[in-house]
Amino acid sequence: xxxxxxxxxxxxxxxxxxxxxxxxxxxxxxxxxxxxxxxxxxxxxxxxxxxxxxxxxxxxxxxxxxxxxxxxxxxxxxxxxxxxxxxxxxxxxxxxxxxxxxxxxxxxxxxxxxxxxxxxxxxxxxxxxxxxxxxxxxxxxxxxxxxxxxxxxxxxxxxxxxxxxxxxxxxxxxxxxxxxxxxxxxxxxxxxxxxxx
Amino acid sequence: xxxxxxxxxxxxxxxxxxxxxxxxxxxxxxxxxxxxxxxxxxxxxxxxxxxxxxxxxxxxxxxxxxxxxxxxxxxxxxxxxxxxxxxxxxxxxxxxxxxxxxxxxxxxxxxxxxxxxxxxxxxxxxxxxxxxxxxxxxxxxxxxxxxxxxxxxxxxxxxxxxxxxxxxxxxxxxxxxxxxxxxxxxxxxxxxxxxxxxxxxxxxxxxxxxxxxxxxxxxxxxxxxxxxxxxxxxxxxxxxxxxxxxxxxxxxxxxxxxxxxxxxxxxxxxxxxxxxxxxxxxxxxxxxxxxxxxxxxxxxxxxxxxxxxxxxxxxxxxxxxxxxxxxxxxxxxxxxxxxxxxxxxxxxxxxxxxxxxxxxxxxxxxxxxxxxxxx
Numbered sequence: 001x002x003x004x005x006x007x008x009x010x011x012x013x014x015x016x017x018x019x020x021x022x023x024x025x026x027x028x029x030x031x032x033x034x035x036x037x038x039x040x041x042x043x044x045x046x047x048x049x050x051x052x053x054x055x056x057x058x059x060x061x062x063x064x065x066x067x068x069x070x071x072x073x074x075x076x077x078x079x080x081x082x083x084x085x086x087x088x089x090x091x092x093x094x095x096x097x098x099x100x101x102x103x104x105x106x107x108x109x110x111x112x113x114x115x116x117x118x119x120x121x122x123x124x125x126x127x128x129x130x131x132x133x134x135x136x137x138x139x140x141x142x143x144x145x146x147x148x149x150x151x152x153x154x155x156x157x158x159x160x161x162x163x164x165x166x167x168x169x170x171x172x173x174x175x176x177x178x179x180x181x182x183x184x185x186x187x188x189x190x191x192x193x194x195x196x197x
Numbered sequence: 198x199x200x201x202x203x204x205x206x207x208x209x210x211x212x213x214x215x216x217x218x219x220x221x222x223x224x225x226x227x228x229x230x231x232x233x234x235x236x237x238x239x240x241x242x243x244x245x246x247x248x249x250x251x252x253x254x255x256x257x258x259x260x261x262x263x264x265x266x267x268x269x270x271x272x273x274x275x276x277x278x279x280x281x282x283x284x285x286x287x288x289x290x291x292x293x294x295x296x297x298x299x300x301x302x303x304x305x306x307x308x309x310x311x312x313x314x315x316x317x318x319x320x321x322x323x324x325x326x327x328x329x330x331x332x333x334x335x336x337x338x339x340x341x342x343x344x345x346x347x348x349x350x351x352x353x354x355x356x357x358x359x360x361x362x363x364x365x366x367x368x369x370x371x372x373x374x375x376x377x378x379x380x381x382x383x384x385x386x387x388x389x390x391x392x393x394x395x396x397x398x399x400x401x402x403x404x405x406x407x408x409x410x411x412x413x414x415x416x417x418x419x420x421x422x423x424x425x426x427x428x429x430x431x432x433x434x435x436x437x438x439x440x441x442x443x444x445x446x447x448x449x450x451x452x453x454x455x456x457x458x459x460x461x462x463x464x465x466x467x468x469x470x471x472x473x474x475x476x477x478x479x480x481x482x483x484x485x486x487x488x489x490x491x492x493x494x495x496x497x498x499x500x501x502x503x504x505x506x507x508x509x510x511x512x513x514x515x516x517x518x519x520x521x522x523x524x525x526x527x528x529x530x531x532x533x534x535x536x537x538x539x540x541x542x543x544x545x546x547x548x549x550x551x552x553x554x555x556x557x558x559x560x561x562x563x564x565x566x567x568x569x570x571x572x
Contacts (some may be wrong), residue, residue: 023313038334069392087346124568128569129568130323131245136378137324137328140331141331144332
């Protein structure tokens with residue numbers, strides 16, 4: 001009888017903290033997945049704006065066909081990667097792939113906007129200006145959503161890797177979440193240049 | 198603040214939070230002290246008076262008045278009176294709080310704000326709406342309703358509403374016409390910081406407590422009036438006791454209100470530093486906020502908010518509004534120069550290009566920005 005009680009006590013002492021740690025891991029995982037969903041929404045918005053932008057710009061920048069093609073290509077590639085990775089929040093390989101695709105899109109977009117400086121007619125176009133504002137805003141949103149995702153992923157990783165929760169994480173396959181970094185970070189953080197001081 | 202010249206928002210936030218705690222504790226101590234003081238007086242005067250009433254009915258001897266004050270002290274009455282005073286303060290505060298609380302959009306509308314929505318085509322308003330959405334993501338808060346105070350030329354902004362769900366952010370027309378995108382973002386982030394830090398709720402509670410202290414003064418006046426009206430029929434000593442307590446309530450209530458207002462202003466100033474620090478956490482760029490503050494400094498006269506509702510939202514504003522000549526102790530916002538220095542330690546008003554810039558120039562640059570012109 002006594003051994004049964006002892007056994008029960010030992011089990012309770014092990015199981016209760018185990019359940020608590022498990023729940024904590026699930027909460028942190030949900031948090032970073034939710035943060036990733038926000039990035040996905042903003043990236044989609046970004047990709048949806050680009051065909052409009054190219055449409056508007058085409059008439060003015062006929063000589064920059066190469067750049068425009070590069071923008072379209074980078075956009076299509078990024079959209080494809082986004083669709084592939086949208087369910088794979090935190091998977092390190094997917095995050096890296098997404099980061100690369102978005103980074104190169106940011107790079108060519110930056111080039112396009114730099115070139116647009118030489119076309120005053122284009123810059124006077126109301127449609128172009130509003131698209132520029134929408135893109136600037138979307139870039140910012142992506143950046144802030146990425147910041148939130150990386151913070152959430154780091155908090156999750158801290159739980160996955162520290163004692164004692166790492167034991168539970170190992171038992172139930174809680175893998176480390178990958179950070180999302182955009183390769184062309186300069187172009188991401190300093191998107192289309194619209195502010196002059 | 199860190200010594201290496203970088204703005205350390207985490208450290209600044211921790212400091213502001215600690216100082217708020219001290220101030221809130223002082224505020225609670227203030228109300229408890231007032232309640233205890235009135236309670237003690239009640240124990241001294243009322244307890245004795247009851248005894249005397251009984252004694253006088255039996256034998257009108259001189260011994261009653263010979264008893265020393267301390268002997269007449271009645272602890273039970275003191276506790277009852279003290280708790281009663283506490284009750285008056287807390288109940289009035291709760292009622293007042295419930296009346297004041299609620300919807301940020303209503304406050305914004307009462308200030309003459311027009312709402313802007315996601316389908317606005319005006320470039321400046323569109324930009325403001327976008328900036329608010331960006332900051333909602335950065336702060337991880339729901340999207341508040343956005344208002345522009347049309348006829349207000351000064352640079353200012355406010356957040357209203359008791360919870361993130363009912364919050365509204367308002368921006369003056371002057372801010373929209375003078376600040377560039379980055380600066381707008383700094384200001385909006387500051388307002389989001391007030392929402393995230395629960396400053397509207399904190400201030401509401403402090404205001405409600407002050408109202409409770411006002412009610413104490415009113416109760417004191419009522420007590421005195423009752424004594425005057427019904428005085429003739431009562432024993433002289435009871436009348437005197439009630440008078441004394443009435444006066445005490447009146448005076449302590451008034452002193453409490455004064456002290457409460459000083460504490461409220463001090464708490465508000467701390468929360469401004471905290472909101473500045475939190476804003477930088479959201480935007481990760483102190484320049485926007487610092488430049489917005491510099492522009493306000495440059496056109497000090499612009500920060501006058503000509504609005505009767507100023508009082509209720511004054512602490513929620515981006516910069517001091519009611520009177521910039523108000524004495525330092527009553528100011529709800531820290532001095533601009535101090536706030537800028539916290540963000541930009543190298544700031545010197547005498548040779549700062551933004552601080553020195555004329556308003557016309559700022560507005561011209563802003564129009565150029567909205568037009569997409571390079572300088």
